[in-house]
Amino acid sequence: MAMASGSGTAAAAQGGAPQLCWFEEVRKEDVALVGGKCSSLGELISAGVRVPPGFALTTHGYARFMRDAGVSGEIPGMLEGCGHDDLEQLESASKAIREMIEEHSFAWELEDAVAEYYRKLSVRCMVPAVPVAVRSSATAEDLPGASFAGQQDTYLWIRGVDDLLLHARRCISSLFTARAIAYRIRMGFPHEEVALSVGFQKMANSYTAGVMFTLNPGNGDRSVIAIDSNFGFGESVVSGEVTPDHFVVNKVALDILERTICSKEITYTVDPKTQKSVKIETPFERQSVQSLIDEEIVELARMGKAIEKHYGRPMDIEWAVDKDLPAGGNIFILQARPETVWSEKREKEAAVAGKASSAMDFILSSLLTGKKVS
């Protein structure tokens, strides 16, 4: 852990086992401490990428909670004899475990520490009781080749300490859905070794949001960046509820090679009364409007390129354009993880050069193959 000294982490109080920390205090090596998602956010910040600020409940904090709640001790017994295909039994065990977790409160020291971090975050954002996204950040998630992605939950637009804590517990309990339990049994992964971190990140008040791959997800072409976007929060894009606008940008020259503007019927936005995220029908006249302007597409691609360069591999990135901030500083990266599908496939594929070694050999073999016309 790249520790920023004197930042008042819970580390000091716990003698080197911090239960809370700011994103900027961690790096990608800190997966064991804050999980994949939060460590990658810390890494992004260190790489100079604009990320909405936030903090994490570390795996020590998680372990402390599980111990206090008595959950750690009871789980093995509750799951005894469960097979990964015994759905009924799994469901009932899951329900019991999750209730136990969600009903138990955090130790008061930890609650106080979360409150203090949350207060500081609100001050930093200059928003009273700043709305945050509460996300689980699993230690086995987001790693290349081990796609636990999406098995834990994300809660948007959460305000106030009590709600933060409640949703943190919900994130933790989501580790014990029947599906997650079955998965671990099948993979032979011990439940006691599961560790989770929870991130609390300032909600980007997004005008437009979406995902970006630093390769072409269609053909694996690494020379382009593919961007999907829709108005509002990225939820509609990630969940696949709309066909988003699609842009392909040349990675080297940063020209926009393709623009596909779709009819986007749904927007996730914030309800001004309840201050909660809501799904609304996009006004008709807005549905087919390009949801990112060209300058933003290019800026986003530039950020994607920098992130890929920092990690040295193709990346899968969530981003948002914040409507509260002026152009030029309003595009945020919400998370970035290594792209896995093509990266694995690529390793198995033969080189394009084939058996040719000299230019002459390649020209000959190309002549012999010819070009398919129809």
Next chain:
Amino acid sequence: MKFPVPHDVKAKTIPGTEGWERMYPYQYQFVTDDPTRNQYEKEMFWFYDGLHYPEPLYPFDTIWDEAWYLALSQYNNRIFMVPPVRGVDHRMINGYVYISPVPVKNPEEIGSRVPHFMERAGHYYKNWDELEKKWKVKMEATIRELEQLEIPKLADMEDIKVVTDAIGESKGFHLLKNYDDLINLGIKCWQYHFEFLNLGYAAYVFFLDFVQKLFPSIPAQRVTQMISGIDVIMYQPDEELKKLAKKAIELGVDNAVCFSQEWTEVEAALKKLPKGVEWLTSLNLSREPWFNVSTGTGWFHHDRSWNDAMNIPLNGIQTYIQKVKAGVNIERPMEQVRAERDRITAEYRGLIEKEEDRKQFDELLGCAKTVFPYVENHLFYVEHWFHSVFWNKMREVAAILVEHGIIKDVEDVWLLRRDEIKQALWDVVTAWATGVTPRGTQTWPKEVEWRKGVMQKFKEWSPPPAIGTAPEVIQEPFTIVLWGVTNSSLADWAAVAEVKDPSTVKEFKGFAGSPGIVEGKARVCRTVEDIRQLQEGEILVAPTTSPSWAPAFAKIKACVTDVGGVMSHAAIVCREYGMPAVVGTGHATKIIQTGMMIRVDGSTGAITVAR
């Protein structure tokens, strides 16, 4: 993909052109009276060579088509033994040329050609630079021979020297012989034209192909950019204009050079100034060979060179004088081009994941860079320098035919086939020798008038882009690079033919020639003479451009052409100047009119017209 049967297309003769076949070589006809040949013609895929022939060919101009028919085919099929392909077959309908790559069908034969190809092509690739030097010597000797070739006039009485030097030959014989020499020099020049070209294109196209396999979404222009910034002589004519502009300012004769758009007036004024004479001396040094650059592609008799149309280079010099006086840098941004090329190449190379592929990339890039100068430079030697001199020599021949009453005007000569001209010359020479009237004075003028009418009707006809049976695979490198024959291009050709009312089109596409997006006012220039009307910051819309159009690029902010691929002149120059270009749109000059606001997206190839 289904295309019309060639014989059905040909059967619909345009009324009034019956018998047009006699204007062209007989082997260019699609036939119905020879079952074997008819079957072959139906099974082959023939596409209209609009890249070279935007208009129907005049009978004489068919010479270069015959020249490349022979040269390309022999190098593929008989000299380098390219394993899977023979030559490119040719036919003609209504003056429009259709071509068809001929494959080697027998797999055993393909295999047996491989070692020969490796040895023969390998020799050229290995010794490229050295052989190219030899090529230049051969080529320049051929052009010198052409320049010195005399087209003798027929005097009533032969010179006394014929007697005193006991020459033993008449001017009549020399005229016949030198006409043959003229034609043979032309054919020889085209033999050299293809000595390196097929191999050059193969190296180039398969580098492109390799990079596109690594990066399926890479625009072809980005690949060509990796080979940009290499000095090629096609830029030299334009460089000469810049030099002359600076020289005029230096000598203080810039006002005299700029006072009129008429070269004859400017020249007369300069002759009266001592410094003007000095400038004219510099100009004359530039003119040979650089002003032999054609105002068109050089393929047609009507493509005059700068030397023939001095107002055009004058206009270019004037543009550059104004730029220099306004403090604008007129040098090509070579340093930037090279820096950008190196950045792009390094970044793409960095994205290649496998070591073998990186190695292959380096090899093919090196090979493409080696062949690139030839692929560009041969154009100046053959299509520009040689052709410009050649057309004027032919005008000397035509002047003799006019003098002897075979044709009425020098420019009528192009309506005769080259073998018909030979016959007419025999008619003239024997009649001259005998002291009688040539028979052709009665027959040719009528025939020429009829042929003029036929040519007019041909021009109004639209050739279908493709006929015959589309093949599954195309291996002939020229077909792929030059004409870009692919599945999607076939579909595009079909679409081009379907545009009925160009005045309603708001959006259309071409090849992305040079990246960037620009909006502005269009200026349609059909010939290089029209570039005088270009205003600063307009978008040039042209059928195609050639090196003689270079001064136009100093004024415009984007370029759109009807014909050409990513390696066409317009695309290359725009990339060097860093301005957008969309090329090969098929019909931009029909859709766009001067003064319209258009948007040119050189990254995607899209053109939007405000209507």
